Amino acid sequence: MADDLFNPNHPIQLQGQLLLADPSLRGSTFHRSVILLAEHKSDEGAFGLILNHPTGKIVGDLLHGEDFSPLRQLAVHEGGPVASDQLTFSSFWWSQKLGLRWALRISAEQAVTHAHRPGRIVRAFVGYSGWSAGQLENELRRSSWIATRPQPDLLGHEHDRNLWSELLRHLSPLHRILAEAPDDPSLN
Numbered sequence: 466m467a468d469d470l471f472n473p474n475h476p477i478q479l480q481g482q483l484l485l486a487d488p489s490l491r492g493s494t495f496h497r498s499v500i501l502l503a504e505h506k507s508d509e510g511a512f513g514l515i516l517n518h519p520t521g522k523i524v525g526d527l528l529h530g531e532d533f534s535p536l537r538q539l540a541v542h543e544g545g546p547v548a549s550d551q552l553t554f555s556s557f558w559w560s561q562k563l564g565l566r567w568a569l570r571i572s573a574e575q576a577v578t579h580a581h582r583p584g585r586i587v588r589a590f591v592g593y594s595g596w597s598a599g600q601l602e603n604e605l606r607r608s609s610w611i612a613t614r615p616q617p618d619l620l621g622h623e624h625d626r627n628l629w630s631e632l633l634r635h636l637s638p639l640h641r642i643l644a645e646a647p648d649d650p651s652l653n
Contacts, residue, residue, distance in 0.1 A: 477602055480505040481565065483619075484513065485611040485633055488643055494546045497629040500594055501557075501615070503569055511596040514555065514569070516588075517628035518543040524589050527552055535577045539587065542624065545594030553593075557620060558585045565615040586620050611636070 484500040486493075495515070504512040525537030541552065555569045556579035568579065580587040596604070604610055613636060622628050634644035 477507060477605065478505065479511070479601070479612055481615070482612050483516075483615050483632065485613060485629060487609050487611060488646065490609060491648060494543075495594075497626060498594075499624075499628050499632060500545075501565070501567065502612075503567060505601070506598075507602055508598050510598050511601045513594045514544040514590055515542065515594060516624050517626055519625055520591065524552070527591075532573045535580075536573060536587075536589070539576075539589050541589045541591060544590030544592045547593050547595045549592035552589055552591050554587060554589055556580075556585050556587050558582070559617050559620055564617075565619060584620075588624070611640070 479502050482502050484498075484502055486495045486498040486500075488497075490496055490498075497517075498515045499517045500513040500515050502511055502513040520541045520543055522541045523537065524533055524539045524541060527541065528537075536554070539554075543549075544553070553570045554573060554576035555567060556571060556576065557565065557567050560566050568575070571579065576587050576589075579585045601610075605612065611633070613632065619632075622631055630644040634641040
């Protein structure tokens with residue numbers, strides 16, 4: 466895939482992959498982010514959700530009403546900087562045949578149904594991450610992101626700020642060094 470990144474005539478297909486933020490994105494919304502790239506078409510753009518930025522809030526802090534009652538204790542995550550005033554629900558599960566699967570932007574009623582299915586994780590997100598046509602490809606060429614395929618144990622990890630380093634350290638010895646480096650090496 467690395468060769469494809471540098472050839473603008475060769476389409477890159479990243480839908481379903483995880484994007485791990487390069488350490489150079491320090492200080493941005495995407496600092497140490499792990500993004501599930503749910504949609505990607507080089508001529509249309511991309512859409513994803515940051516999986517590992519919990520807000521410290523629960524659904525009950527933001528939504529009131531009978532429809533949301535079964536979800537009131539659900540943790541809310543920051544999905545990205547776009548539409549950060551909107552709360553949505555999503556469900557994730559692992560399929561032996563197809564790998565990581567998801568249902569995004571589902572209703573509260575659907576979220577409750579998914580939450581009762583074994584092996585499913587339901588999350589609430591404020592906002593999402595989005596890229597216009599060609600924008601993500603340019604960011605990949607500038608090495609802003611590290612693309613990797615999700616592994617079956619992804620859903621067993623805590624989806625907090627530590628997820629980035631846990632996933633990064635298993636990619637290669639160089640990535641392990643990056644994962645274990647302090648946020649600001651100049652403070653060492």
